[in-house]
Amino acid sequence: MKRSLAIDMDETMADTTKEINRWYEREFGQALTEEELHAKDFGKAVPPERAGVVKRFLNTPGFFRHLEPFPDAIDVVRELNKRYEVFIVSAAMEFPNSLKDKVEWLDEFFPFLNWRQYCLCGDKSVVQTDLMIDDRSRNFIHLKDARTYLYTAHHNVLETAYERVNNWQEVATRLL
Amino acid sequence: MKRSLAIDMDETMADTTKEINRWYEREFGQALTEEELHAKDFGKAVPPERAGVVKRFLNTPGFFRHLEPFPDAIDVVRELNKRYEVFIVSAAMEFPNSLKDKVEWLDEFFPFLNWRQYCLCGDKSVVQTDLMIDDRSRNFIHLKDARTYLYTAHHNVLETAYERVNNWQEVATRLL
Known part of the structure; x- marks a missing residue:
């Protein structure tokens, strides 16, 4: 068996991170760097007031399709x-x-x-x-x-x- | 634990069967009876040419919502x-x-x-x-x-x- x-x-x-970062750059004009992402979840690597935006990306129809x-x-x-x-x-x-x-x-x-x-x-x-x-x-x-x-x-x-x-x-x- | x-x-x-049968009645004018459904899957209880219609119901957005x-x-x-x-x-x-x-x-x-x-x-x-x-x-x-x-x-x-x-x-x- x-x-x-x-x-x-x-x-x-x-x-998935590459796509989140693309959307993030489109929204805020600048992508996160490798250093900023080091040892962190994306939602913890961004300023706290932007964490909700990342969640919004993830629940946007089409996000996971591409x-x-x-x-x-x-x-x-x-x-x-x-x-x-x-x-x-x-x-x-x-x-x-x-x-x-x-x-x-x-x-x-x-x-x-x-x-x-x-x-x-x-x-x-x-x-x-x-x-x-x-x-x-x-x-x-x-x-x-x-x-x-x-x-x-x-x-x-x-x-x-x-x-x-x-x-x-x-x-x-x-x-x- | x-x-x-x-x-x-x-x-x-x-x-789920009740809802399939509602949709079936709407499509074909008559619901299946308890006797027709006895010991059978719905898709096997209908005439073979209608089995595809039942599958179509199940993949219609909204079917499982109600x-x-x-x-x-x-x-x-x-x-x-x-x-x-x-x-x-x-x-x-x-x-x-x-x-x-x-x-x-x-x-x-x-x-x-x-x-x-x-x-x-x-x-x-x-x-x-x-x-x-x-x-x-x-x-x-x-x-x-x-x-x-x-x-x-x-x-x-x-x-x-x-x-x-x-x-x-x-x-x-x-x-x-």
């Missing part, structure tokens, strides 16, 4: 899908307008997957798989006997407690 | 939510237009729940909880050491392999 593998979307398959997949994500997920029982698990529920966009994005960029493999939830503690790739270590805590891979993102660079993958080539090296 | 409890939406919290909650579902889920770690788990992904409707429906009728408790997926085999209430026994198969309750629906009346609940008062008797 194939082992089950949960793969996160934002900041794991998709470069994210860039990370380099090699498509090719590596295609191969993973042959060897593992892959589920795409995204904590999307805070932003109901993202739900359909996320399904359409997966259908477009990952056409070898199908809707039976998609899981859009609020809290991932309801999900149990043998392996998980995610940029949020909080999503690993409830897993039982799972192998976890922390996908490097600006907000998690200081975390040391989990095995890390920096890009999709490293995922391939570990899992294929 | 509270035990986790997954509750299905269609045909468990919500009377379902009737089953009697006592709201009151019993409110109490369950105090005693269990409740997740609402719906295999909604076949119909992407249903996703936002389902979130808004839950927000309206079950305001004591929050989005962290919602899980809209394709195949429920990615979900693991201590208990599950569902009208589809196929959703129980992958569970490990879980207590399962088959919520009676027209399509499952001939199944005998699972403990059954016929209404929300019976859920209350078993779980509260």
